[in-house]
Amino acid sequence: MKRRGLLLLAALALPGCIRAPEIVMVDRATALEEQASGSFKDVERRLDRAGMSPTPVPLTPNQLEELGIQPTPLVENLGRTQADRVDELLRRHCVGEGRDGLLVDTRSRCQSGRLSADDAALVERVNRARRHLWQWMRTVRPSVPEESLRRNWQQVHSEGVICGGWVESEDGTWGEKKC
Numbered sequence: 001m002k003r004r005g006l007l008l009l010a011a012l013a014l015p016g017c018i019r020a021p022e023i024v025m026v027d028r029a030t031a032l033e034e035q036a037s038g039s040f041k042d043v044e045r046r047l048d049r050a051g052m053s054p055t056p057v058p059l060t061p062n063q064l065e066e067l068g069i070q071p072t073p074l075v076e077n078l079g080r081t082q083a084d085r086v087d088e089l090l091r092r093h094c095v096g097e098g099r100d101g102l103l104v105d106t107r108s109r110c111q112s113g114r115l116s117a118d119d120a121a122l123v124e125r126v127n128r129a130r131r132h133l134w135q136w137m138r139t140v141r142p143s144v145p146e147e148s149l150r151r152n153w154q155q156v157h158s159e160g161v162i163c164g165g166w167v168e169s170e171d172g173t174w175g176e177k178k179c
Helices: 002-017 031-037 041-052 061-066 082-091 117-140 146-159
Strands: 095-097 103-105 166-168 174-176
Touching: 082 095, 082 117, 082 166, 103 117, 117 146
Parallel strands: 095 166
Antiparallel strands: 095 103, 166 174
8 A cells, every 4th residue: 555655656756857938939031941932122122112102003995985095906996097097086066067178177066085296197188189179270260269169069078078077067066968
């Protein structure tokens, strides 16, 4: 019985000598772990700079059209002539057929979009071509006054203007051509 008491006493005393090892928590990675994970300081700097620099916001085609900017077509119109472009400008009221036979810039009344630099250059080319035509007509019929030639040409030309095109009437008001 004494033996049992000693064993019991020894069993109770032994756990007091045994204890768990200390655990050390490190909040930084070791040098080996930093090398293994790589350095991302350059990437982080670039991201910080990109976050600070302003960039354009992408707009939808509808938003661009509301701003008056024509979105680029998905398919190029290879069969579209200059006359087709003039007809489109007349229909959109960006350009009008004036009483004097020349195209007139009416961009203040332009519907759906604006008059681009290419469109303005096209209008100038068409007007220049019409003036050359009238000069040639004057050389063919020198006895007829230039104003009469222009008015006759304009009357015939007005019949071929596209339906809904912007046209100046004799009293100086603008309206769509009725067909």
